[in-house]
Amino acid sequence: MKIGLLFSGQGAQQVGMGADLYANVPEYQQVIDRASQVLGYDLAQLTAEDEQKLAQTQYVQPAILAMSTGIITALGDTLPKPIAGLGLSLGEYSALTAAGVMDYEQAVAIIKDRGAYMQAVGNANPGKMVAIMGDDQALIEGVLEKLQSQGKRVYAANYNTFAQLVIGGIAEDVDEAVTALTEAGIKRTVALPVSGAFHTPLLQEAADQLGERIADETFHEMTFPIYSNTTSDVFDIDQLHDVLTRQLMSPTYFAQALQKMLDAGVDTLIEVGPSSTLIKFAKKIAPKTVKRYAITDLESFNEVKALLTSEEGV
Incomplete structure (x- = not known):
């Protein structure tokens, strides 16, 4: 054992x-x-x-x-x-x-x-976190990198499983990321009940x-x-x-x-x-x-x- x-x-x-x-x-x-x-x-x-x-x-x-x-x-x-x-x-x-x-x-x-x-x-700095379900985490990272290059403050926060990656950041930027990820083919996202964008x-x-x-x-x-x-x-x-x-x-x-x-x-x-x-x-x-x-x-x-x-x- x-x-x-x-x-x-x-x-x-x-x-x-x-x-x-x-x-x-x-x-x-x-x-x-x-x-x-x-x-x-x-x-x-x-x-x-x-x-x-x-x-x-x-x-x-x-x-x-x-x-x-x-x-x-x-x-x-x-x-x-x-x-x-x-x-x-x-x-x-x-x-x-x-x-x-x-x-x-x-x-x-x-x-x-x-x-x-x-x-x-x-x-003092309210944030938002959303779990993104999908096994193509490189796709998720790519979308986030593109948004960051545009000055958006949204980041990968928790690699919980190889098919669940939590993102976090400024609320409006996280919402924009969710929209972009949905358009890229992500089918399920879950907003988390937290007060800050932890691990960002x-x-x-x-x-x-x-x-x-x-x-x-x-x-x-x-x-x-x-x-x-x-x-x-x-x-x-x-x-x-x-x-x-x-x-x-x-x-x-x-x-x-x-x-x-x-x-x-x-x-x-x-x-x-x-x-x-x-x-x-x-x-x-x-x-x-x-x-x-x-x-x-x-x-x-x-x-x-x-x-x-x-x-x-x-």
């Missing part, structure tokens, strides 16, 4: 996420309460009740980090050492924490500030702020490899500050990073967090022989834990 861990990113959140885990798994509850101490507010109460705040970047990012870390902590020794880990954007911090690169409280404090920077920049140059100011914020942070060697969205390769600790800073305004290459994990021998994928979005992406990338599980609540936690502890394994 060669496990690859996947860590949910922003957008996976929902009111009530983790509530049953918090009520029934003491190890999980302790992780959430430790986050509350760092954040200065009751995270369990916020995720259980406050839909308005949970929709805001500055609140949802610590919530997802804490939930993912809580699940990994609660699995404890029943989880074999993973072959590799991969998170989507925010999820990279959960992955790096699981691999011992960051202390948990350190990660919560950084994410608290990262979310605030992104929220503020998104409010519109987040330059937030990236600058994050760079200053983490400049003096000390990170540790990975206990297992974590793949970067920004480079699609395993993180180099010596370049971690730079890559995490660039991540905010650079495209994410989740599909390419996941493919490299699979090429490294991963045969079982387990996503931890509020949803199974990354497992759904993986279904489009990984062969059917790769087993896929998502731990999103108490029921799925117990099911996967039982599988991990069974004689047959996962």
Whole structure:
């Protein structure tokens, strides 16, 4: 059994996420309460009740980090050492924490500030993001390059699968790109419910702020490899500050990073967090022989834990 861990990113959140885990798994509850101490507010109460705040970047990012870390902590020794880990954007911090690169409280404090920077920049520079469905991603890139040459601010943002590329930028420029892509043969596009054009140059100011914020942070060697969205390769600790800073305004290459994990021998994928979005992406990338599980609540936690502890394994 060669496990690859996947860590949910922003957008996976929902009111009530983790509530049953918090009520029934003491190890999980302790992780959430430790986050509350760092954040200065009751995270369990916020995720259980406050839909308005949970929709805001500055609140949802610590919530997802804490939930993912809580699940990994609660699995404890029943989880074999993973072959590799991969998170989507925010999820990279959960992955790096699981691999011992960051202390948990350190990660919560950084994410608290990262979310605030992104929220503020998104409010000041509203953007739009749209998922473009189609396996000819070179065509999409070509249309964007043509528009950029005309001064339009629209960019490739998230390579989620080899047939889903999210674009982002100034709203009117994104709308123009969607029109051009439709005329070029793209048949399906989906606007995303976000406040900013994340992973595009519109987040330059937030990236600058994050760079200053983490400049003096000390990170540790990975206990297992974590793949970067920004480079699609395993993180180099010596370049971690730079890559995490660039991540905010650079495209994410989740599909390419996941493919490299699979090429490294991963045969079982387990996503931890509020949803199974990354497992759904993986279904489009990984062969059917790769087993896929998502731990999103108490029921799925117990099911996967039982599988991990069974004689047959996962």
